[in-house]
Amino acid sequence: MIIAIANQKGGVGKTTTAVNLASSLAAAERRVLLVDMDPQGNASSGVGVRPGTTPLTIYDALIGNATLAEVLQPTPQQTLFLAPATQDLTAVEYELFDEDRGTHLRKLLSTATDYEFVIIDSPPSLGVLTLNVLVAAERVIVPLQPEYYALEGITYLMATIDRVKNSLNPGITVEGIVLTMWDPKIGLLIRWRTRCASTSASSTQSSRATCACRRRHRTACRRCFTTSAARARKAT
Ligand SMILES: Nc1ncnc2c1ncn2[C@@H]1O[C@H](COP(=O)(O)OP(=O)(O)OP(=O)(O)O)[C@@H](O)[C@H]1O
Numbered sequence: 001m002i003i004a005i006a007n008q009k010g011g012v013g014k015t016t017t018a019v020n021l022a023s024s025l026a027a028a029e030r031r032v033l034l035v036d037m038d039p040q041g042n043a044s045s046g047v048g049v050r051p052g053t054t055p056l057t058i059y060d061a062l063i064g065n066a067t068l069a070e071v072l073q074p075t076p077q078q079t080l081f082l083a084p085a086t087q088d089l090t091a092v093e094y095e096l097f098d099e100d101r102g103t104h105l106r107k108l109l110s111t112a113t114d115y116e117f118v119i120i121d122s123p124p125s126l127g128v129l130t131l132n133v134l135v136a137a138e139r140v141i142v143p144l145q146p147e148y149y150a151l152e153g154i155t156y157l158m159a160t161i162d163r164v165k166n167s168l169n170p171g172i173t174v175e176g177i178v179l180t181m182w183d184p185k186i187g188l189l190i191r192w193r194t195r196c197a198s199t200s201a202s203s204t205q206s207s208r209a210t211c212a213c214r215r216r217h218r219t220a221c222r223r224c225f226t227t228s229a230a231r232a233r234k235a236t
């Protein structure tokens with residue numbers, strides 16, 4: 001299964017989510033490939049491979065100078081492998097100009113048949129790199145920091161996912177939204193959580209979000225919102 005961690009907003013916890021998910025699956029002895037698609041290379045250093053210390057990176061594979069197998073690196077976890085990234089990856093935005101520019105990663109990952117899970121960390125943008133991620137993915141997990149401008153960003157991301165679903169990747173589904181850096185004491189955040197649940201449910205049919213009662217509702221649960229708001233009022 002190929003799972004992308006995506007949100008064009010920066011610093012919301014994409015890499016933290018990708019590294020922890022990949023590492024947890026590997027700790028459960030599943031064969032996992034972590035693909036770093038962010039030129040910042042944070043996912044690479046997150047699993048112990050310092051950017052710039054490997055001869056080949058995912059950039060070489062994307063532009064056709066190497067196979068995926070040639071760029072893979074082992075990690076301290078026996079069943080976790082990494083396709084590393086460095087700053088070079090920014091050049092992909094300018095170098096992939098063919099009409100298949102969105103499908104390069106999908107073609108590469110079709111050769112990764114040894115892995116039960118492929119986890120892809122995305123950059124904070126909606127350019128060619130993220131397009132390649134969304135075209136390759138079967139599922140998308142969206143880390144979301146509950147703050148004022150996040151909803152605008154998430155609407156745009158969901159529209160992009162819908163466009164990819166209607167064109168290059170009909171099989172893509174949004175697995176869910178992961179609220180990160182959540183502070184339960186702030187009542188405003190509770191209202192955001194409820195709005196996020198309704199937004200994700202209406203923009204992509206298969207999206208689900210966990211409401212305050214910890215059950216997975218398609219829409220926000222009025223009863224839970226009332227109880228959690230009362231709890232937050234009590235806490236402040
Ligand atoms: N759940 C969390 N609680 C508190 N801090 C967190 C949490 N998740 C991530 N962080 C911290 O927030 C910062 C940004 O996280 P991270 O690098 O994972 O975000 P990102 O979305 O990948 O950023 P970028 O868009 O730059 O790639 C890091 O310093 C990380 O340690």
Ligand SMILES: [Mg+2]
Pocket residue numbers: 014015016038040042121122
């Ligand atoms: Mg990151």
